[in-house]
Structures are given as structure tokens and as C-alpha cells.
Amino acid sequence: MQEIIIGIGVTALAGALAAVAGAAEDTESNIGSQGDPNSQVQLAPQMGYTHRIYNKAVSGEPPAYTLWVTLACGVAWAFLMLGVNAILAIIFGTVLATFVQGVYATTAYLGRTASLSKFGQPVFIDVVKSVTTVTMAHAFVAIFATVTVCYLMMTVIGHPFALPLLGIVWGLALGAAGSATGNPYYGKERQYQNQKFGAGVPISASGNIVRYAEAGQRSSIDNGFFTAKFGGPASGICFGLIVFFELWRTIIFEDFLAGWGAVIVGALIIVVFMIIDRYVEVWARKNYGPYTVEA
Amino acid sequence: MSVKVEASHDGIPHNKVMAIGAVISLVSLYIAIIGTVIGVDYLAFFGGIAAVGALIWGNSTIKKLCSYGIGTGVPSAGMLAFGSGLIALLFASALAGFSIWIVPVAALVIALIVGLFLGWISNSVLNMKIPVMTRSIAELAAVGALALMGLGVVATGTVSFTGIATIEILGVSVYNASYLGAGVIAVSFMLGAIALQHPFNACLGPGEKQDRTNMLAIECGFLSMIIMAVISFVFVSLAAAWISFVVAIIGWAVSYVKYVALSKRDAAAWLDAKPFSDKEE
Numbered sequence: 001m002q003e004i005i006i007g008i009g010v011t012a013l014a015g016a017l018a019a020v021a022g023a024a025e026d027t028e029s030n031i032g033s034q035g036d037p038n039s040q041v042q043l044a045p046q047m048g049y050t051h052r053i054y055n056k057a058v059s060g061e062p063p064a065y066t067l068w069v070t071l072a073c074g075v076a077w078a079f080l081m082l083g084v085n086a087i088l089a090i091i092f093g094t095v096l097a098t099f100v101q102g103v104y105a106t107t108a109y110l111g112r113t114a115s116l117s118k119f120g121q122p123v124f125i126d127v128v129k130s131v132t133t134v135t136m137a138h139a140f141v142a143i144f145a146t147v148t149v150c151y152l153m154m155t156v157i158g159h160p161f162a163l164p165l166l167g168i169v170w171g172l173a174l175g176a177a178g179s180a181t182g183n184p185y186y187g188k189e190r191q192y193q194n195q196k197f198g199a200g201v202p203i204s205a206s207g208n209i210v211r212y213a214e215a216g217q218r219s220s221i222d223n224g225f226f227t228a229k230f231g232g233p234a235s236g237i238c239f240g241l242i243v244f245f246e247l248w249r250t251i252i253f254e255d256f257l258a259g260w261g262a263v264i265v266g267a268l269i270i271v272v273f274m275i276i277d278r279y280v281e282v283w284a285r286k287n288y289g290p291y292t293v294e295a
Numbered sequence: 296m297s298v299k300v301e302a303s304h305d306g307i308p309h310n311k312v313m314a315i316g317a318v319i320s321l322v323s324l325y326i327a328i329i330g331t332v333i334g335v336d337y338l339a340f341f342g343g344i345a346a347v348g349a350l351i352w353g354n355s356t357i358k359k360l361c362s363y364g365i366g367t368g369v370p371s372a373g374m375l376a377f378g379s380g381l382i383a384l385l386f387a388s389a390l391a392g393f394s395i396w397i398v399p400v401a402a403l404v405i406a407l408i409v410g411l412f413l414g415w416i417s418n419s420v421l422n423m424k425i426p427v428m429t430r431s432i433a434e435l436a437a438v439g440a441l442a443l444m445g446l447g448v449v450a451t452g453t454v455s456f457t458g459i460a461t462i463e464i465l466g467v468s469v470y471n472a473s474y475l476g477a478g479v480i481a482v483s484f485m486l487g488a489i490a491l492q493h494p495f496n497a498c499l500g501p502g503e504k505q506d507r508t509n510m511l512a513i514e515c516g517f518l519s520m521i522i523m524a525v526i527s528f529v530f531v532s533l534a535a536a537w538i539s540f541v542v543a544i545i546g547w548a549v550s551y552v553k554y555v556a557l558s559k560r561d562a563a564a565w566l567d568a569k570p571f572s573d574k575e576e
Contacts, residue, residue, distance in 0.1 A: 042500075057496060059370035059489060067485040071522050074482035078526040081472065096522060103518055103551070104489075107511055108497040110558035114507070115500025122564035162471075162478035168485065 007251035010156045014149045015244030018174075021145035022239030023232035025065060025174055026182030028138035030227040031131060032056035032105055033220050034064065035183040037191045040209055042112060045121035047207030052124055053191075053220040054131045055112045058104045062175035068139060069171025070164055072097035072147045077163040090151060094144040101143075102136045127219045134221055146174050149243060157247065174239055182227070182235035191223075245269050306505055309355050313434065316352025317403075320345045320441045324399040327448045331395065331455075336531045340539040342448025343523070343546070345441060346487065347516030353438030354494045354512040360431040361495060369499075372435060373492030377484050379409045379432075380439020384447070387440070391455030398454045402440040410436030438491065442516075446483040449523040449539050450474055452531040462530065472529075479526055486522055490515035507557040514554050517546035 028034075033041045034056045041055045058064045076093030080086060106128055113123045150166040153159040159166060191209045211218060249269065253261035323345035330338030357372050383406035387398050410433030418428040444454055451459050451474045459474040470476040494511035498504075524539035531539075559565050 059373075059492060059496065063370050063374065063485075063489060067489045070485045071482050074479055075522065075525055077477060077479070078529045081529045096525065100518060100522065103514075104493065107514065107551075107554060108493070110555060110562075111494075111497035111507070111511060112500060114558040114561040115498050115502040117502040117561055117563040120563050122566045123558065123562040124566050124568075126566075126568035162476065164481040165478035168478075168481050 004251065007157060008248075010152050011244060011247040011251060014152050014247055015240045017145040017149050017152075018243035019236040019240030021142045021149070021174055021236070022177050022182075023228075023236035024138045024141035024145070025061075025178040025239075026235035027224050027227045027232045028135045028142060029061050029178055030182065030231060031138065031220055031224045032135045033191075033223070034058065034061055035179060037183075037209070040191065040207055042116075044207035044209050044211075045116045045119040048119075049207050049209065049211060050119075050121050051209060051211045052127055052218055053209065053211070054105075054109055054127060054135075056105045056108050056135070057112060058101075058108050060175070061179040062172050064101075064104075065142070065175030065178070066168055066171040068097040068101050068143050069146050069150075069174065070167040071100065072143050073150055073167030074164040076147055076151070080163075086151065086155075090144065090147050093147060094140055097143050098136050098140045101139045102132055105132050105135055124219070131219055131221050134224065138224075142174065146170050153247070157251065170243075173242055177239035177242060178235045181238040182231035309359050312355040312509075313352050316348045316350075316355070316438075317441075319348030320352070320445065321399055321403070323348060324441070324444060324448065324454070325396075327452075328395055328398070328454060331453050331458075335535075336452035337535040337538050339449055339452040339527065339531055339535050340520075340524075340542045342445040342450075343517065343520030343539065343543055345445030345448065346490075346519065347445075347513055347546075349438045349441035349445060350487075350490055350494075350512045350516045351509055353435060353442070353491045354508060356431050356434045356438065357492060357495045358508070359427055360425070360435075361499075363425045363427070369496040370489075370492045373488040373490075375413070375432065376435035376439035376491055377443060377488040378439070379413055379436035380406050380441075380443050381480075381484065382406075382409055383436065383440040384443050385456070388444075388454055388456040388459060391457070395455055399441070399444065402444055403437050406436040406440035407433045410434065435491075439487065442487045442491065443480075443483055446487055446519060446523045447474065447480065449520055449543075450479060450483065450527045450530055452527070452535060474530065482526065483519075483523065486519035490519045502561055504557070504561055507554065507561060510550055510554045510557055514547060514550040517543050517550055521547055 032054050038055065038057055041051070041053050042057070044051050072090075072093035074093070075096050076089045079089035079092050084092070109128055110123060113121055147167065150163060150170055153166055154161070154163050161169070194205070194208050194210060249265040250262045253265045255261070257264070323341040327338050327341040327345070330336060330341075353376060357369060360372065361369055383402050386405050387402035390401050391398050411429060413436065414429035414432035417423050417432065418425065447459060448454060453459065459480070460476065461468045461470055462473040463469075464472060474480060493515050494508045497511060498508045520543035521540065524536060524543045527539055528536045
């Protein structure tokens with residue numbers, strides 16, 4: 001009984017940490033324009049729209065976050081093996097991962113922008129200085145929270161995977177949650193405010209991204225303000241629920257039917273979410289779409 | 296059928312870059328193996344040099360492959376390379392029981408065979424019909440195997456299977472805390488796979504220059520080596536780990552500064568807190 005209570009407590013804590021991680025991850029990638037609007041950021045100077053938006057193309061978010069979280073887990077594991085206190089070990093791992101993230105971010109910005117010299121797009125060093133540090137801070141929060149979730153799974157719940165392998169699984173899940181959930185709430189709506197809502201990006205408007213703002217010329221640091229309200233919390237809820245349900249079903253139902261209980265409950269959770277998703281989709285279509293001709 | 300688009304004109308042709316990268320990688324791995332054979336582990340840092348050599352080669356291959364317009368496939372190419380390279384690495388390291396000297400060459404040959412097979416599947420069975428596909432995937436698998444082996448050498452100081460699958464704790468051989476058993480190989484995998492695709496992905500565009508992209512490949516290699524050097528404190532002697540760490544830091548810092556200088560050379564303008572003006576206005 002006590003084991004189950006501790007398990008549930010850890011499940012709740014891990015879910016909360018994951019929610020923080022998801023929110024920070026999405027804010028990080030949106031400030032750095034790493035998500036899907038990045039192709040438009042890359043395209044804009046070629047269409048004659050020079051801009052001050054950070055062009056951070058390390059890779060898609062899932063592989064990038066797999067790297068940061070896995071290497072933080074690996075370094076944390078190494079420090080644990082060397083007898084360092086767990087919290088310090090996780091912090092050392094996260095600091096190194098954040099350092100690597102910052103280096104990759106700056107090289108991606110400098111490389112891509114320099115390759116656009118033909119179109120007169122300058123490299124803005126003040127953008128590099130201000131935006132990189134802000135994305136690194138958000139990456140630190142996201143990585144630290146996720147590595148802590150992995151550590152809790154390994155030690156308290158006794159997950160059979162080694163720490164770096166848990167890092168690969170949950171880093172990938174974190175990046176996927178931020179990319180799939182966060183971006184639809186942000187990118188196109190913030191970056192394409194020049195376009196009519198719901199218009200998508202017609203070819204004639206390619207590269208016509210938002211470049212001016214109320215306080216001088218915009219750098220994408222302001223996207224954090226927008227994302228923190230919508231995309232971040234959505235990603236946080238998504239990743240938090242993934243971690244919470246994953247642990248909850250395992251801890252409560254693993255003893256039933258020789259382990260199959262947890263599998264069946266997992267399948268049931270998926271079915272319930274499919275029904276909810278379908279309901280939300282139909283509701284949204286009825287209220288907001290389809291995009292018919294105005295009467 | 297894809298159409299080839301030239302990314303940029305290279306000063307050094309691909310075959311030459313390939314030869315240089317392969318030679319740097321293999322020679323460095325053999326120097327590291329000499330260290331293992333004579334019983335010292337402070338030559339482990341040559342594994343990092345091997346990874347850098349392999350990344351220079353792989354980066355040129357990715358550039359060649361991606362001139363056929365598979366833009367979003369650039370990160371996937373890194374993952375594919377290391378996935379197929381991993382098979383070759385594990386197979387080859389098991390051959391160390393026979394003779395440790397054949398491991399790097401065996402990894403190269405096995406990876407080329409695995410890669411040729413995968414390339415044939417993607418080109419002929421999946422019908423992608425890109426002329427350089429089969430050769431490029433074979434090359435990428437070889438690059439993956441060599442880079443993974445190099446990073447593994449930095450961490451553990453050896454290329455043999457027993458070396459990466461066991462660790463001595465209080466005189467007992469343990470699997471769970473070894474390079475393979477603790478999943479540290481996952482860190483090498485991700486570090487290598489992202490480092491392989493990043494240089495070309497980050498520098499793509501009409502103004503891409505070969506020397507700048509290569510400098511970024513070197514920078515990514517040393518950056519990955521820093522992390523493996525930190526992890527190596529668990530596996531190798533203190534002196535060896537410190538040597539790897541210092542070499543990695545110096546290599547990274549020098550290449551990073553040079554890369555920033557090359558970016559400054561190629562950029563349209565280098566502005567610090569100055570407003571921009573639109574071309575058409």
C-alpha cells in the first residue's frame with residue numbers, strides 16, 4: 001500500500017514537472033523560431049523581407065530535444081557514478097546540455113543568415129546576444145525538469161531502462177509534444193499576423209512575416225510573450241498528461257493480469273482521448289469553420 | 296526522378312574530402328588502439344579526432360545527397376547514418392576477440408555493406424531514384440560507424456566489445472554500469488547524429504561556402520567530444536579524461552572562433568543594434 005502511495009505521489013510530481021518542461025520547451029523553440037514557421041523565416045529575405053527574427057534550425061524539435069535531454073541524462077549518470085549528489089548531478093548535466101544547445105543555436109543562426117547574404121539579410125549580433133540567452137534559459141528549465149522526471153522514474157519507481165535511455169524516450173516525447181501541440185497555437189498566428197485569420201499561407205504571401213512592432217523593430221524575443229500565454233501552456237498540459245497517464249496506469253494496474261492490466265488501461269486511455277478529440281474537432285468546426293465565403 | 300540543384304561550387308571535390316576524412320578517422324582510431332595494446336589510455340582523445348574526420352566526410356556526403364532537393368531529409372540522414380552505423384559498430388567490436396587491429400576496418404566494411412543494402416532498398420524498392428542515393432547511404436553508414444566508434448573511444452578508451460560492455464567495479468565485471476549497459480552509447484548516438492546533419496543544415500542557402508561548412512563540422516565534432524570527455528571520467532583514468540577534456544575544449548574554442556570569423560566574412564552585413572532597411576522601400 002505504501003508503495004502505491006509513494007508511486008502516486010511521484011506520478012503527480014512527475015506530471016507537474018513535465019507540465020513545466022512542456023511550457024518551457026515550446027517557449028524556447030518559438031523564441032528561436034525552431035518550429036514549423038522556420039521555413040518562412042528562412043524564405044523571407046529571398047522575397048525581399050529582411051527581418052530580425054532568430055533563424056534557429058538545429059533540426060526538428062523532437063531530435064533536438066532528444067539530444068539535449070539524452071546528453072543531460074548521460075552526464076548526470078556519470079556524475080552519479082562519481083558519487084556526486086543527485087540534484088547537483090542533474091544540474092551539471094543540464095548546464096552542459098544548455099551550453100551545447102546555445103552553441104548549436106548560435107551556429108545555426110550565423111550559418112543560415114550568412115548564407116543569405118545574396119539577399120541583403122544582415123547578421124544582427126544584438127539579436128544573437130539577447131535571444132540566445134533567453135532560449136538557453138528556457139531550455140535549461142525544460143531539460144532540468146525532464147531529466148528530473150527520468151531520474152524519479154529510474155530511482156523511485158524502478159524503471160528498468162538506464163538513465164540515458166529514459167532520456168532518449170522522454171526527450172523525444174517532449175520535443176514531439178511541443179512541436180505538435182505548441183506550434184499550432186502560436187507560429188502561424190503570431191508570425192503571420194499580416195494574413196487574414198485562417199487564410200493559411202498563400203504562395204503570394206510567402207515570407208511575408210511580421211517584422212515590425214510597437215517597440216521598434218521586432219526580434220523574435222517578443223514571441224515568448226505570446227507563446228507563454230497560449231502555446232506554452234498547451235504543450236505543458238500535453239506533455240504533463242502524457243507523463244502522468246503513462247506512470248499512473250503502470251503503477252496502479254501493473255499487478256493485474258500479469259502486466260496486461262497496464263496495457264489494457266493504456267489502450268482505454270487512448271480510446272477516451274480519441275473520443276474527446278473528435279468531439280472538440282467537431283465543436284471547433286461548427287463554431288469557427290469551414291472558411292466559407294462571407295455572406 | 297529528382298533534379299539536381301547545385302548548392303555551391305566546391306573548392307575541394309567530394310572524393311578528396313572523403314579520402315581526407317576517412318584517413319584522419321582511421322589513422323586516429325589506430326593510434327588510439329596502439330594505446331590500448333600497450334596498456335595506456337591517455338591516447339583515448341584520438342577517438343575525438345577520428346569522429347571529427349568522419350564528420351567532415353559525412354558532411355560532404357550529406358551536401359551531395361541533399362543537392363537533390365531533400366531539404367527536410369537532412370536531419371533524418373544523420374539518424375539513418377548512425378542507426379546503420381550502430382549495427383556495424385557492434386558487429387565489428389565483437390571481432391576484437393579475434394584481433395583488435397581489424398575492428399576499425401571491419402566496422403568500415405560492414406557499414407558499407409549495410410549502407411549499400413539500405414541504399415539499394417531506398418533507391419530501387421522504395422523507388423526514390425536519386426542517382427547518388429545508394430553510394431551516399433553507404434558512405435553515411437560508414438561515417439556513422441566511424442564517428443560512433445571514435446566517440447566510444449573517447450568515453451571508454453577502447454574499441455573491443457568486452458571494453459564497452461563491461462566495467463570493473465571492486466574487481467567484479469558489471470554490465471549494468473558499462474558504456475553499453477548504462478545506455479551511454481545513446482548519448483554518443485544522439486551527439487553524433489545531430490553533429491553530422493547540423494553543418495550543412497545550418498549553412499544551407501545560396502551563399503553556402505565549403506570552408507565555412509567544414510569548419511562547422513569540426514566545431515560540432517569537438518563539441519560532442521567535450522561531452523564524451525566529461526562522461527569518460529567514469530571509465531578511463533583521471534589523466535586520460537583530463538587530456539580528452541582539455542583537447543576537446545581547445546579544439547572547440549578554436550574552431551568556434553574561426554567559424555564566427557568565416558560567418559562574418561560571408562555575411563551581407565554584421566550589425567550590432569542597428570535598424571534594418573527594406574530593399575524595396
